Every structure is written in structure tokens, then in C-alpha cells.
Amino acid sequence: MPKGMTELRHKYLRHHKKFPHVWCSGCGNGIVLGALIRAIERLKLKKDDIVLASGIGCSGRMPTYVDFNTVHTTHGRALTFATGIKLAKPSLNVIAVMGDGDATAIGGNHFIHAARRNLDLTAIIINNQIYGMTGGQASPTTPYGANSTTSSFSNIEHAFSIAELAVAAGASFVARGTVYHAAQLDKLIEKGIRKNGFSVVEIMSNCHVQFGRRNNMGDPVTMLNWFKEHAISKVNGSSIPPDSLDDNFTIGILADVDKPDYIAEYQKIRQMAKGK
Amino acid sequence: MVPELNGKKLLLQGNEAMVEGAIAAGCRFYAGYPITPASEISERMSYRLPQVDGTFIQMEDEISSLGAVIGASLAGVKSMTATSGPGFSLMQENLGYACMTEVPCVIVNVMRGGPSTGLPTSPAQGDVMQARWGTHGDHPIIVLSVASVSECFSIIVTAFNLSEKYRVPVIVLSDEVVAHSRETFTIPPADSIEVVDRIAPNVPPEWYKPYEDNSRGVPTMSSMGDGYRHHVTGLVHDADGFPTDKPEDIEAFTKRQFKKITNGFFEIQITKKFNLEDAEIVVIAYGSVARSARHAVAMARAQGIKAGLIQLVTIFPFPKNTVVNVMRQCKAVLVPEMNMGQISREVKRVNPGTTEVFKYNRIDGQLITPQEIFEEIQKI
Amino acid sequence: MDVDRFEIRLSGSGGQGIILASIILAEATGIFEGYHVSQTQSYGPEARGGKCKAEVVISSKQIDYPKAVQLDMMLSMNQASCDAYCFDFKPNGLLLVDSSLVEQVSTSRVVGLPFTEIAREVAGKDLVANIVALGVLGYLCPVLSIKSLEAALAARVPKGTKKMNSKALQAGIRAAEKFDMDSLPRSIIPDEEEEI
Numbered sequence: 001m002p003k004g005m006t007e008l009r010h011k012y013l014r015h016h017k018k019f020p021h022v023w024c025s026g027c028g029n030g031i032v033l034g035a036l037i038r039a040i041e042r043l044k045l046k047k048d049d050i051v052l053a054s055g056i057g058c059s060g061r062m063p064t065y066v067d068f069n070t071v072h073t074t075h076g077r078a079l080t081f082a083t084g085i086k087l088a089k090p091s092l093n094v095i096a097v098m099g100d101g102d103a104t105a106i107g108g109n110h111f112i113h114a115a116r117r118n119l120d121l122t123a124i125i126i127n128n129q130i131y132g133m134t135g136g137q138a139s140p141t142t143p144y145g146a147n148s149t150t151s152s153f154s155n156i157e158h159a160f161s162i163a164e165l166a167v168a169a170g171a172s173f174v175a176r177g178t179v180y181h182a183a184q185l186d187k188l189i190e191k192g193i194r195k196n197g198f199s200v201v202e203i204m205s206n207c208h209v210q211f212g213r214r215n216n217m218g219d220p221v222t223m224l225n226w227f228k229e230h231a232i233s234k235v236n237g238s239s240i241p242p243d244s245l246d247d248n249f250t251i252g253i254l255a256d257v258d259k260p261d262y263i264a265e266y267q268k269i270r271q272m273a274k275g276k
Numbered sequence: 277m278v279p280e281l282n283g284k285k286l287l288l289q290g291n292e293a294m295v296e297g298a299i300a301a302g303c304r305f306y307a308g309y310p311i312t313p314a315s316e317i318s319e320r321m322s323y324r325l326p327q328v329d330g331t332f333i334q335m336e337d338e339i340s341s342l343g344a345v346i347g348a349s350l351a352g353v354k355s356m357t358a359t360s361g362p363g364f365s366l367m368q369e370n371l372g373y374a375c376m377t378e379v380p381c382v383i384v385n386v387m388r389g390g391p392s393t394g395l396p397t398s399p400a401q402g403d404v405m406q407a408r409w410g411t412h413g414d415h416p417i418i419v420l421s422v423a424s425v426s427e428c429f430s431i432i433v434t435a436f437n438l439s440e441k442y443r444v445p446v447i448v449l450s451d452e453v454v455a456h457s458r459e460t461f462t463i464p465p466a467d468s469i470e471v472v473d474r475i476a477p478n479v480p481p482e483w484y485k486p487y488e489d490n491s492r493g494v495p496t497m498s499s500m501g502d503g504y505r506h507h508v509t510g511l512v513h514d515a516d517g518f519p520t521d522k523p524e525d526i527e528a529f530t531k532r533q534f535k536k537i538t539n540g541f542f543e544i545q546i547t548k549k550f551n552l553e554d555a556e557i558v559v560i561a562y563g564s565v566a567r568s569a570r571h572a573v574a575m576a577r578a579q580g581i582k583a584g585l586i587q588l589v590t591i592f593p594f595p596k597n598t599v600v601n602v603m604r605q606c607k608a609v610l611v612p613e614m615n616m617g618q619i620s621r622e623v624k625r626v627n628p629g630t631t632e633v634f635k636y637n638r639i640d641g642q643l644i645t646p647q648e649i650f651e652e653i654q655k656i
Numbered sequence: 657m658d659v660d661r662f663e664i665r666l667s668g669s670g671g672q673g674i675i676l677a678s679i680i681l682a683e684a685t686g687i688f689e690g691y692h693v694s695q696t697q698s699y700g701p702e703a704r705g706g707k708c709k710a711e712v713v714i715s716s717k718q719i720d721y722p723k724a725v726q727l728d729m730m731l732s733m734n735q736a737s738c739d740a741y742c743f744d745f746k747p748n749g750l751l752l753v754d755s756s757l758v759e760q761v762s763t764s765r766v767v768g769l770p771f772t773e774i775a776r777e778v779a780g781k782d783l784v785a786n787i788v789a790l791g792v793l794g795y796l797c798p799v800l801s802i803k804s805l806e807a808a809l810a811a812r813v814p815k816g817t818k819k820m821n822s823k824a825l826q827a828g829i830r831a832a833e834k835f836d837m838d839s840l841p842r843s844i845i846p847d848e849e850e851e852i
Contacts, residue, residue: 016420017516018518047505048501048502048505049501053347064507064509064518066521067505068505069500069501069505069506070505070506070508071350071507072507072508072509072510072511073343073348073373073510074343074369074370077340077343077369077370079340080335080339080340080342080343080344080347080370081344081346081350082343082347082350083307083335083340083344083347084305084307084343084344084346084348084350084351084355085351086349086352087305087331087333087344087346087348087449088304088305088331088347088348088349088350088352088353088355089351089352089499089501091325091499091501094502095426108344109336109337109340110336110339113336113340125411268331269326270326270327272326273278273323273326274326275278285687286687287682287683287686287687287695397698397699453696453722453723456696456697457694457695457696457722458679458693458694458695458696459686459693459694459695459722460682460692460693541773564722567720567721568720568721570720570721571725574720593796643723645721645723645725646721646725647725
């Protein structure tokens with residue numbers, strides 16, 4: 001690790017331009033951003049070669065703060081823009097950062113098709129189980145029985161299992177981590193970026209302001225402790241998705257398979273088209 | 277080997293000619309979703325783009341299609357998509373993004389009957405106002421229309437050129453008749469086609485302001501990966517590209533959007549004029565209806581009626597000056613359209629008060645015939 | 657030959673190859689004969705069945721209105737399409753019908769030949785009835801040489817089917833040769849017929 005953590009972050013942040021940021025103090029997004037920066041530093045990627053795309057929501061603001069080629073797109077559509085960017089310039093490392101509502105509600109269709117298509121993109125999905133920016137409405141990953149501003153009595157829907165969904169849809173690399181397990185997170189993101197093919201890193205993150213406060217976890221420490229106590233490492237066999245405030249869930253690498261990515265396949269199409 | 281198409285006489289559909297026009301204009305990325313009557317554009321793109329080292333991708337819907345198109349354009353590749361009404365409705369969200377972020381791209385809407393699923397295999401012109409005002413918020417936009425196979429080629433080239441020059445999405449309205457008609461067409465030699473590219477920044481990266489105003493109101497545009505790292509956002513942004521809520525920044529931003537288009541009226545507003553010199557009754561038409569109108573004007577002339585035609589190639593920004601000048605000299609104007617009257621409203625809006633404006637509308641999925649327009653001219 | 661809007665309409669049901677026949681006709685006249693042509697079509701959502709119509713306008717000058725205004729020739733491959741689209745004839749307009757599928761016609765200048773039966777005889781398949789019809793149409797069409805039609809056909813049909821299609825075309829031409837055109841009235845307007 002080069003010198004201090006602060007210095008490392010300053011190498012990548014647009015610190016003189018866009019701070020203070022919009023996130024609440026104690027927000028898990030900062031931990032995710034830190035992990036992303038450390039992963040990129042380890043991979044020794046050039047800033048010019050990195051694209052960070054996002055959708056809408058608190059996670060959507062992340063690209064604003066880092067000195068890459070950054071695109072803050074429309075709600076749920078980060079992967080669609082990322083697809084165009086990657087196909088137009090395959091030399092770029094394209095990372096899409098999304099929230100749970102962003103990636104699996106309004107952008108759910110794009111998400112599963114990106115996984116199926118297996119274009120070499122890295123999808124980082126920050127799952128805080130709530131719509132934070134708009135004021136704590138239930139999202140597709142709000143656990144059964146949890147409270148939100150649109151499930152005032154109790155959430156009667158079940159949570160999407162984002163990582164498991166990605167595995168089923170055909171992603172080459174799928175992992176789940178939490179913001180409590182930050183050291184592991186660095187490695188999961190690093191592996192995701194390194195993987196040639198569609199990679200998904202789902203990150204359980206705390207929104208103590210909009211989610212925790214309504215579910216007896218009104219401060220970041222309580223929420224991080226919840227992650228600490230309920231996350232269990234994947235050993236083998238099946239994984240347990242997070243859909244309950246009481247039960248455990250699995251973290252670690254859920255899938256890592258090798259298959260030709262879209263760009264390699266498309267090169268073959270170009271050869272065929274030219275009659276070679 | 278890829279066969280050489282330039283200079284060869286071909287029987288092409290309007291949709292197919294659009295693909296050839298796009299490739300001639302430098303388009304190397306296409307993303308789309310199947311929809312009648314635009315699918316032939318996707319089909320030919322999937323065949324032709326890999327031949328020229330371009331990329332075709334079939335996306336999961338029209339929202340993602342335009343998202344991918346904007347992404348590819350941000351990475352420096354000229355891009356387009358094509359759809360019909362239902363898909364065009366889905367595209368309005370990202371169309372607004374392209375306006376807000378000033379990303380050049382071309383969107384073809386092969387119009388069919390609507391609203392909703394409407395009449396998938398029949399022509400209509402009901403999306404004219406949607407093309408102008410479909411996405412939310414105040415925004416200028418360029419909308420062109422095509423009436424023949426040869427225009428499908430040439431106007432797509434124009435669309436790309438204007439899009440690149442003004443950093444604005446350009447919508448090309450076709451319709452089922454033009455899209456599916458086959459006509460003989462010879463693709464001109466590549467060196468005879470004028471191709472305009474966006475202007476890249478020529479300052480050091482640390483000086484680059486991605487949305488800085490200049491005399492044309494069109495900022496230079498870098499491609500991702502070229503060293504000019506910056507932020508692109510659908511939020512209203514300042515000259516540096518970062519979100520802003522300062523009233524003075526917001527106003528300057530929006531006014532520049534309009535200024536850049538207004539500055540270009542002289543070359544953006546394209547019309548074709550037929551028999552206008554002594555015309556007393558002038559037909560104003562666009563798309564396939566303009567073809568009927570040309571025939572009707574010839575019929576009227578044969579009967580000694582002094583009729584003329586303005587074919588609107590550019591629909592928006594509405595070519596007010598041309599229309600007003602003609603209206604000052606003629607006695608009556610007839611606007612035939614395959615809708616309940618969309619451009620006739622524009623014509624009435626710009627009427628200097630000297631001319632009577634008549635409209636003729638057909639909304640039954642059938643192309644307006646020359647005979648019908650001729651009879652309307654006779655009535656006037 | 658100077659041509660001012662020679663107009664042909666082809667009709668039938670979806671799957672009979674009406675649109676393909678119209679494309680071959682347009683390529684024969686447009687590319688091989690060098691005229692301006694415009695080929696249009698209207699069809700429903702069905703890939704098979706339903707009514708289907710295609711039109712080809714041939715002219716020495718640029719074509720403004722791309723669809724047919726007054727027909728010089730019309731082909732009808734079934735009764736439903738004949739009923740639906742048989743109108744707008746020029747006085748000397750000619751209707752070609754598949755006599756095995758069309759029983760009632762609304763005009764007097766009619767060439768009825770059993771395209772589908774001929775197709776079955778020469779190629780063993782109904783599939784090429786459209787090409788048989790194209791052979792008849794091409795033979796009777798004054799703005800088109802058989803040579804151009806043959807060239808256009810060869811350029812358009814799939815490789816493995818060239819021989820079968822060529823046979824069908826020739827069978828159509830032979831059938832048309834045998835047809836006694838003098839047996840038809842010269843105009844569909846009775847008065848004109850008398851004047852001549």
C-alpha cells in the first residue's frame with residue numbers, strides 16, 4: 001500500500017472540485033468507493049483507461065468524485081451506457097456502480113441481459129435495501145417484514161437475491177461482500193475488474209438514515225454490526241441471499257466461470273462478415 | 277471479401293438505404309430492438325457494420341438501445357438507432373439525456389399508426405410533435421424527414437453531419453411507405469459525400485472545459501480514453517461538467533442550447549421547392565405525402581391551376597422564414613398530413629396573416645393519394 | 657422505350673411470394689432495363705395467409721408518387737386479393753389471374769392461366785407459382801425483355817433453387833405464348849372498343 005490511505009485517495013479523488021459530497025456521515029458508499037480505489041491502485045490501471053458509469057440515486061453520485069472518465073446516466077440505465085462505451089472502445093475498463101433499486105427495479109432487465117450477454121463490464125451493486133435519496137421507500141431488496149416509507153406497516157414482498165440472480169442470468173463472475181468486510185471487498189472488486197466477462201459484485205451496505213432508522217438500526221455502527229453478525233462465508237454448495245433481518249446470508253465468490261466474452265465473440269462475427 | 281457497393285445501381289428499400297447512408301456518414305455503432313416497420317434497418321446493420329469494423333448489437337429494449345448509442349458516441353464512435361412509435365416513446369428518457377449532455381447521435385423513427393401498438397404495418401405521421409417535444413424539459417432539437425429512397429441515404433448523412441457539428445441528437449422521421457418502398461438508387465462514390473466530424477479539444481487536458489461556451493455555442497468534444505477525463509451528467513451542469521444549482525449557470529446553459537441551434541438555422545432548415553415562382557396555391561408537405569403532393573401539383577398545373585409545393589426536409593427547427601416568404605406571395609396554403617393536423621398548426625402559427633391555411637388529414641393507415649390532394653387544390 | 661408510369665399490381669395471399677415477385681420485376685425493369693422504378697407493398701401481420709399487395713411503377717422519368725395510380729397490369733393469385741384490389745385499371749389494363757384459384761373477375765381483359773398447376777407440373781411444387789406468373793407477366797409486359805427478367809431472377813433467388821425457378825419462369829413464358837391475346841377486347845371501356 002503506497003504511503004497513507006488518505007494520500008492514496010487523493011490520487012484518485014476530484015478533491016479540489018466536487019467536495020463536500022452529498023452522502024450522509026457514516027454512509028457505506030464511502031467504504032465502497034475506498035475499496036474501489038484500492039482495487040484500482042492494485043490493478044495499476046491508468047485513470048484515462050477507466051470509465052465509471054452510474055445510474056441515479058446516492059450511488060449515482062459516486063462518479064462525480066473520482067478522476068476517471070465518469071458518466072452519471074439515467075435511472076437504471078448505467079449498464080446500457082456502459083455497454084455502448086465498452087463496445088466502442090474495448091480498451092477501456094468499464095465499471096458501472098448502481099444501487100439496488102437502480103440495478104434491479106428500474107434497471108432489472110438491463111442487468112439480467114448484461115449478465116446473459118457477457119460483455120466485459122464490472123457491475124458494482126451497492127445494496128442498502130432501500131431507496132435512500134428519495135426518502136426511504138421500499139426497494140426490490142428490502143427484506144420481508146422490514147419497514148420503509150412505502151411499507152409503513154410491514155414489507156410483504158420478498159427481496160431479490162441480486163448475486164444469485166446474476167449467477168442464474170449467466171454472469172462470469174459473481175461475488176457478494178459487505179461494507180463491514182472492507183478488506184475482502186477490495187479483493188472482490190479487484191477480481192471482478194480483472195475478470196474477462198460480465199462481473200457482478202453485490203455489496204451489502206448501510207443506509208442507517210433511511211433503512212436502519214426505521215428498522216431499529218439507526219446508526220452506522222449498529223448496521224455494520226448487523227453485517228458482521230449475519231454474514232457467513234461461502235464454503236461450498238448453495239448460497240443464502242439476504243431476505244430477512246434475522247437470518248444469515250452468504251458472502252464471498254458465488255460464481256467464477258470462464259467463457260468467451262462478447263467482444264471476443266464479435267471479433268469472430270467481423271471475420272465472418274468479411275468472408276475470411 | 278466485402279463487395280463494393282459504391283457506384284453500383286441497386287434496388288433498395290428506404291430502410292436499407294438509410295443503413296448505407298449511415299455507413300457513408302461514418303456510423304460505426306448501432307444498437308436497436310426489433311420493431312415493425314423499422315426492423316430492416318437493424319437487419320442490414322447487423323450484416324453491414326461488422327464488414328466495416330463497426331459494431332451492431334441487439335439490445336433488450338429501446339431504452340437500452342439509445343443508452344448504448346449515447347455511450348458509444350461518448351467513446352468517440354458515430355452511433356445511431358432506429359425504431360417506430362412505441363419504441364420511440366421508450367427512448368424519450370435517454371433522448372433527453374443526449375440533449376442535456378450534448379451527445380451527437382441519430383435516431384430514426386419509422387412512423388406507423390398510433391397511439392400505442394396502433395397500426396404496425398401502416399404509415400402515419402402522428403409522431404411529429406412527439407419528435408419535437410417528446411422528452412421532458414425545455415430543449416432544442418433537430419428533426420428531419422425523408423420522402424424517398426435516395427433521401428433516406430442523403431438525409432441520414434445530413435443528420436449525422438448536423439448532429440456532429442451541433443452536438444445535438446438528430447431525429448429522422450420516416451414512415452412505413454418510404455421505409456418499405458424499393459427504388460433504384462446508386463450509392464455515390466465515398467469521396468463525393470461530405471462528412472462532418474465533431475471537433476476535438478486542442479487545449480491541454482487540464483485546461484479542458486467540456487461544456488464551455490464559444491462563438492458557435494458548441495463546445496469541443498473529447499472521447500473517453502483520450503486523456504480529457506471529465507464528468508458527464510444528466511443533471512444541469514456548469515462549464516466543467518459538474519452539477520450546478522446556481523441560477524446564472526442554469527440559465528446560461530439552457531440559453532446556449534438554444535443559441536447553438538439558432539446560429540445554425542441557415543444550414544439546418546432544409547426545404548425543397550417545386551413550382552413556387554408564380555404559385556397561388558402552395559402545398560406544404562413532408563415524408564411520403566410530399567411525393568403525392570408533387571404528383572398532385574403536376575396534375576393541377578396540367579389543368580392550368582398555379583400550384584406549387586414546399587417539401588419540408590427539416591421539420592424542426594420549423595423553417596419559418598421560408599414558409600413565411602412563400603405565404604406572403606401566395607393566396608392559400610394546403611397542408612396534407614397523415615395525422616389530425618400537426619404541421620398545419622406550425623404553419624398557422626407562422627402565418628403572417630396574409631394567407632388562408634387549409635389542412636387535409638387522413639388517419640386510416642393509408643397514404644394520401646395525389647388525386648385527393650388535387651381535389652383539395654381544386655376546391656380552394 | 658419512353659415510358660410514363662407503367663404500373664403493375666401484384667396480389668395474392670401471404671406466403672405466395674407476391675413481394676418477392678414484385679422485387680424481381682422491379683430489379684428487372686430498374687436495374688437491367690434501366691428505368692426508374694418504385695416498388696411498394698402493403699400487408700398485414702401474417703407471414704402466411706391474409707391479403708397481400710405489391711405494386712411496381714416503371715417510368716423513364718423520376719417517379720413522384722411511389723404507388724400505382726392507374727394500372728397497366730395486375731396479377732391476382734387468389735380470389736380474396738382479386739376481390740380486394742381489382743380496381744383503377746387503364747382502359748387497356750390487363751388482369752392476369754391464376755385460373756385454378758380465381759373464378760370471378762370484374763374486368764373483361766383477363767388472362768387466366770393455372771399458375772399453381774403449372775408450377776406443380778414443372779417443378780413438383782406449388783411454391784414457384786409466383787415465378788410461373790412472373791413468366792407470364794414478363795412475356796406480356798411491353799417494357800420488359802425476357803432477358804432482363806431471367807437475369808433479375810437469377811440474381812435474386814437462393815443458389816440451390818436457380819434451376820427450379822428458371823424452369824418455372826420458362827413454363828410461364830410458354831403458357832403466355834400460347835394464350836390468344838386477340839381473343840380479348842382491346843379496352844375495358846365498351847365505347848372505346850366500338851370506336852376502334
